[in-house]
Amino acid sequence: MSFLSYLINGISLGSVYAIIALGYTMVYGIAKMLNFAHGDVIMVGGYAALTMMLSYSANPFVAVLVAIVVCTVLGITIEAIAYRPLRGAASPLAVLITAIGVSYFLQNIVLLIFGSNPKNFQSVVPLPDLKLADGALMITGETIVTIISCIVIMIALTTFINKTKAGQAMLAVSEDRGAAQLMGINVNGTIALTFAIGSGLAAVAGVLLCSSYPSLSPYTGSMPGIKAFVAAVFGGIGSIPGAMIGGILLGIIEILGKAYISSQLADAIVFAVLIVVLLVKPTGLLGKQIQEKV
Amino acid sequence: MAMLEVKDLEVYYGMIQAIRGISFEVNEGEIVSLIGANGAGKTTILHTITGLLSPKKGSVLFEGKEITKIPAHKIVSLGMAHVPEGRRVFAQLSVYQNLKMGAYTRKDKDELEKTLETVYKRFPRLEERKNQLAGTLSGGEQQMLAMGRALMSHPRIILMDEPSMGLSPILVNEIFDIIQSVSASGTTVLLVEQNAKKALSIADRAYVLETGNIVMTGDAKELMNDDSIKKAYLGE
Secondary structure, three states, rough: HHHHHHHHHHHHHHHHHHHHHHHHHHHHHHHHHOOOOHHHHHHHHHHHHHHHHHHHOOOOOHHHHHHHHHHHHHHHHHHHHHHHHHHHOOOHHHHHHHHHHHHHHHHHHHHHOOOOEEEEEEOOOOOOOOOEEOOOOOEEEHHHHHHHHHHHHHHHHHHHHOOHHHHHHHHHHHHOHHHHHOOOOHHHHHHHHHHHHHHHHHHHHHHHHHHHOOOOOOOOHHHHHHHHHHHHHHHHHOOOHHHHHHHHHHHHHHHHHHHHHOOOOHHHHHHHHHHHHHHHHOOOOOOOOOOEEE | OEEEEEEEEEEOOOOOEEEEEEEEEOOOOOOEEEEEEEOOOOHHHHHHOOOOOOOOOEEEEOEEEOOOOOOOHHOOHHOOEEEOOOOOOOOOOHHHHHHHOOOOOOOHHHHHHHHHHHHHHHOOHHHHOOOOOHHHHHHHHHHHHHHHHHHHOEEEEEEEEOOOOOHHHHHHHEEEEEOOOOOOOOEEEEEEEHHHHHHHOOEEEEEEEEOOEEEEEEHHHHHOOOOOHHHHHHHO
């Protein structure tokens, strides 16, 4: 029974990774850049929700909505100010280094405003814990909400990309920016939309993460950000289902590793798995390598 | 007034000047060909016309309107479509999705269905394979898809960059027949080709390009019989 409970916790943590990884993988697929500030957007989402609940005593639902709006605007702003001017720069390293800079910038701004002491995050989930099998198996409300959110986001995102014009434009831009422009697609607009969606999702991930692990500091986003990046690479960067599967597998590996091997070694195990996967399948689990006929 | 007018165009890649002050025009209903060897600047000219590159000097006028500074994604809705070199179909989208991409800027849904039908009529192979991923098509089919995709925007002028590249002689003939029929149905064509013989055989007029300059221009039939052209481009 304890295995089942670990597994469920793993899926829940993995769902958070997956939601963050979606942002990484979409931005990589469409803008062809690694947005290393993505993890810190999660943290900003957490602070936005917390501030709403503490200072304005907003109800959790409103707090989450505000966090989403704040992060979406933040994502669009970061893209427009820091990344767009570097598009077409001689070296792709320029934008990568800028992203690392943005990451530190966000951490330090929050540090300046809220201080370095971790804040106690109030869970936004009103559901009671679920007790199964005479109390031997307990699933928290946070776990349930996290897993359901992840499924809903996955379905919504897939539908958006396959069924809407803006989604198809994203696919076109991810494949061939020049050809997409010739079709009349506004590439800058499409990339901005991608950042908006990715950052909105980061807010959701931030709130869910802090609800399950209720401590929030300016550095809260960095480790989950890196793990989600690993998840995205693990699943095949650029692939949306890959990010999902990578995230959930990573969460399960981490929790099971903590439970059965060593809690200190859990992170090492996560990264070791990444190395093995990349050695065996360099494109990640679902990475695409379509052979194009010429 | 010419439909498309290029005036004193100069384009640079960094420090290197690729186009050295070129002027030419395309009149409504014509097939005009730009011929020249690899590296003469043919593709650069097309990219500059449709806004993928911006010129250092000179201007591009479409139907009398200056379009030099208009961004690439706003060109297609003006009535100008570009079939890029190397086809550049969206490999991971289906044939049908690729065609829909071609009509991305169109808002007239009913008319769009009709255009799709005419494209399928012109390229029956595309209809047979409409659910197949574009990346799995053969080179000739991809060329047809790239052309069909451009036609989906219902352009008044279509710019084609090396449509014969990498195709077998039979397919080359087929593609050129299609270009002629596209022209016959009222679309103006600007055709860039290394295959000078084929290009001159269907064009009304042609410009010969050499390292960023136009070195000769005239009626396509006359150019075909010109000795220096024969020697340099027609392999006779």
